[in-house]
Amino acid sequence: MKILGIDTATEAATCAVLDDDKLLGEIVFNYKKQHSVILMEMIDSLLKNLKLDIKDMDGFAVSEGPGSFTGLRIGAAAVKGLSQGTKKPFTGISTLDSLAFNLAYTQGTICPVMDALRGNVYTALYEFENEILVRESDYLVISVEELIGLINEKGCSVCFVGDGTLLHKEILKSAIPGARFAPLHLNVAKASSLAELGMRKLKNNEADDLKTFAPFYLRKSQAEREYDKKQKEIENGQH
Amino acid sequence: MEFITNSVSETIDIGKKIGGASKAGDIICIDGELGSGKTHLTKGIALGLGINEYITSPTFTLVNEYEGRLRLYHFDVYRIDDPDEIEAIGFDEYIFSDAVSVIEWSDLIRDLIPEEHIQINISKDSAKGDNVRRIKIGWQGKRYDYMKEIL
Numbered sequence: 548m549k550i551l552g553i554d555t556a557t558e559a560a561t562c563a564v565l566d567d568d569k570l571l572g573e574i575v576f577n578y579k580k581q582h583s584v585i586l587m588e589m590i591d592s593l594l595k596n597l598k599l600d601i602k603d604m605d606g607f608a609v610s611e612g613p614g615s616f617t618g619l620r621i622g623a624a625a626v627k628g629l630s631q632g633t634k635k636p637f638t639g640i641s642t643l644d645s646l647a648f649n650l651a652y653t654q655g656t657i658c659p660v661m662d663a664l665r666g667n668v669y670t671a672l673y674e675f676e677n678e679i680l681v682r683e684s685d686y687l688v689i690s691v692e693e694l695i696g697l698i699n700e701k702g703c704s705v706c707f708v709g710d711g712t713l714l715h716k717e718i719l720k721s722a723i724p725g726a727r728f729a730p731l732h733l734n735v736a737k738a739s740s741l742a743e744l745g746m747r748k749l750k751n752n753e754a755d756d757l758k759t760f761a762p763f764y765l766r767k768s769q770a771e772r773e774y775d776k777k778q779k780e781i782e783n784g785q786h
Numbered sequence: 787m788e789f790i791t792n793s794v795s796e797t798i799d800i801g802k803k804i805g806g807a808s809k810a811g812d813i814i815c816i817d818g819e820l821g822s823g824k825t826h827l828t829k830g831i832a833l834g835l836g837i838n839e840y841i842t843s844p845t846f847t848l849v850n851e852y853e854g855r856l857r858l859y860h861f862d863v864y865r866i867d868d869p870d871e872i873e874a875i876g877f878d879e880y881i882f883s884d885a886v887s888v889i890e891w892s893d894l895i896r897d898l899i900p901e902e903h904i905q906i907n908i909s910k911d912s913a914k915g916d917n918v919r920r921i922k923i924g925w926q927g928k929r930y931d932y933m934k935e936i937l
Contacts, residue, residue, distance in 0.1 A: 615876070615879055617876050664879070665878065665882075665900075764874070766873065766874070773897070
């Protein structure tokens, strides 16, 4: 079974072709969001170099979110088009699951962090139990401070991964003793990681529906935003 | 600071000066009643950024994008009923980018506007003439101190 994976949820644009037991090829550009311009070219170039046609794919996997709103829509639109055109199934995979899977079999807690702007991160906590990736929290959009509180409360050994570490590494390092960080080559969204999770789902016949599939945006509600603002004003002594 | 302009072209000229000096990531809010000249001011900003495309108000598309010396995101949120609606199009990704963001009717989404921004209020001064406009410009944040030099 050959799967084409696409991840456009972060600054990285990436695509990969995975066969049952082998990663055939992968392209990652982790530079300036220009996904709508380069994504199709990347896929075309990847397939050409593998002497494959889009019709040779047995299915598709795409990052369903959370992540960049624009990026998620680009990925979803691209995969829906490819799936409809080739009449092959597709499945959405959480961007956070895929990042956590970059650190497969890491001991302790794996914590993907993605920049959600305004001092917030998209995150969730994971552990590997035997060979299975187990998510131990909800998908969250919280401030970096809240994340630090969450991890210190849990008192676990933790390894961070994702573009949120680029922004918040220093504060995470100083507030969480012993925190580890993914090496650079794993600290980026990888379509190969996503495609492997996607292949498992497709082999389980857990394809998504072309008509109803939508990105998972994960936003703070208006009420949460107002609460945050109030807290900030109190901190700044404006009350 | 406050300026009085006596014609559309004078209003555009003020915009040109702002656009000529704008830096990546700048957020410029423009408020004022219908027909006060918000879009003319934006046209000036676009010209200052080296954008010669025809600028129209994105009342229905919410945001238009233009390529110039810097990319310009031109928002018009007049039609918005709830800040959630504009947040849902990925507003944060636009304004926290390397582009210059101009937001007409920013008052309607006040909660979403970062503390540091340029605020421009434009109003008609009908007593002095049909084309006379009063343009008030202020800003929050040191990054915008360059405005002192250019106006």
